[in-house]
């Protein structure tokens with residue numbers, strides 16, 4: 001007979017974040033989106049911002065983020081999140097306004113909206129999920145796709161002569177005066193999950209302090225798009241993504 | 257009673273003053289001739305220091321319409337203005353606004369096209385404004401001002417209709433109305449709604465932070481279940497039907513006894529009212545039907561004139577023949593319907609229209 005293990009209150013180390021809804025998540029098992037949602041939900045709750053948060057989810061796998069985090073949401077067109085968030089924040093200066101965008105969304109179709117919101121120094125946070133691929137549409141090349149990486153539109157591997165080079169929007173944005181905090185994080189192991197949460201909190205505090213634009217890039221897995229198991233995807237991320245997308249703060253002018 | 261405030265102003269300047277006076281919360285725009293005076297006037301007036309209205313120059317019309325989408329999502333009264341090429345860039349945003357059922361006002365001060373075209377007046381965007389102009393089955397509420405006064409008044413009307421139906425409303429003007437100066441009676445300053453009033457007015461839908469609400473609000477046009485999406489489509493169509501039943505506006509000049517009726521909107525209607533006078537002086541009974549709402553279109557008013565025995569209709573437009581299709585649908589074969597137009601930024605004169613009326617209808621064997 002199976003032994004019934006009772007978890008004692010004092011041994012409880014984890015609970016579902018209060019702001020994560022009971023809706024069944026549509027994300028593939030092993031996908032980073034779920035972990036990052038959890039961190040965002042915890043930060044909003046811990047900062048007491050649930051009642052004055054306006055979140056913006058543009059098109060990408062996370063367009064349905066509004067089903068999972070219990071705050072007010074605006075679903076935006078592909079790439080337009082930072083423009084949408086700009087107006088929401090300008091018209092509700094005391095609210096916490098953030099976007100949650102994919103790499104295709106931010107670094108391809110939405111580059112203009114992102115760069116200009118950042119340059120204007122809008123007091124918003126952009127959470128940027130870089131999985132080096134277009135997850136939602138079935139794994140096509142993104143601007144972030146690594147050289148040699150196979151995707152549905154680079155079946156023989158990304159060749160710079162054919163497909164150009166990947167670029168790092170975080171580093172590009174670092175010289176913009178309106179941006180005060182840029183960091184690159186990941187969630188492939190528990191230590192990095194904890195660090196990532198700290199960074200998200202710092203960005204949210206920066207926005208609420210009216211200190212300018214913050215970007216939290218999270219180097220993420222798309223195991224379906226990469227055609228790898230969750231465990232193998234985490235390993236692949238560490239070995240291939242991190243040498244190019246190095247983790248750490250890129251710019252930090254937050255008030256100490 | 258306070259004295260009326262009468263000013264001499266350009267159509268575009270008046271849009272800016274009307275926005276402030278009707279309690280607009282935010283304007284987001286990008287410069288383009290012939291409507292740049294709207295944002296220039298707002299920046300000069302600095303309403304953020306008086307009413308608290310936000311004015312922001314965006315990096316493109318793609319961005320400005322999405323700022324409008326963001327502001328409208330929170331229940332605020334927001335607007336933008338542009339001219340034809342800029343409005344083309346807004347198409348995607350307009351479809352999203354209609355799909356998410358968001359109220360807002362968009363001014364199109366039309367210029368000639370296609371492409372970069374000309375900066376002179378045109379009515380070439382009738383199809384774009386009235387037939388959706390972007391993907392999906394939707395309609396904008398479309399108002400066509402024919403004077404500087406109407407440019408002013410329609411800002412208020414457009415906001416009222418947009419909020420009544422939770423639908424984007426467009427003021428379809430043209431370079432002539434935007435650039436000409438006329439006397440205008442300005443509305444008294446209406447206070448902007450407070451955040452509390454907006455939270456109450458839009459308590460069923462606006463995403464402005466949950467506040468004391470139990471349920472979160474989600475602004476979206478996305479629904480992957482076809483059977484649910486079909487219901488959303490049907491609800492939108494029912495809304496458009498209600499607009500068609502309740503919001504048709506038009507002006508009929510000398511139509512009661514008219515043998516021939518000119519149908520024209522905006523600056524064309526201004527010109528054609530002189531055509532009516534010239535024709536009447538010659539003893540020809542001509543009337544003018546001026547649609548004020550281009551969507552919903554005054555189909556019944558035109559059908560009734562056809563039933564009454566009007567011998568022919570001339571749709572006079574600054575384009576190659578767009579509204580004429582709706583006039584034909586309304587007349588439904590009961591009488592001949594012809595089009596007369598100029599393009600490329602050229603405007604017709606009243607006698608030119610009268611000559612066309614004679615040529616195409618009155619003297620036609």
Ligand SMILES: Cc1ncc(C[n+]2csc(CCOP(=O)(O)OP(=O)(O)O)c2C)c(N)n1
Nearest residue numbers: 059060061078102103104105133134135136
């Ligand atoms: C205007 C427009 N073009 C294309 C698409 C199709 N589309 C949907 S999601 C997507 C890419 C999303 O990739 P990313 O932003 O990296 O998000 P992920 O799914 O990888 O998290 C594309 C191209 C669209 N919805 N709208």
Ligand code: SF4
Nearest residue numbers: 028031061135222223
């Ligand atoms: S396709 Fe990729 S990004 Fe989308 S849910 Fe699956 S693993 Fe995540």
Ligand SMILES: [Mg+2]
Nearest residue numbers: 102103133135
């Ligand atoms: Mg991606």
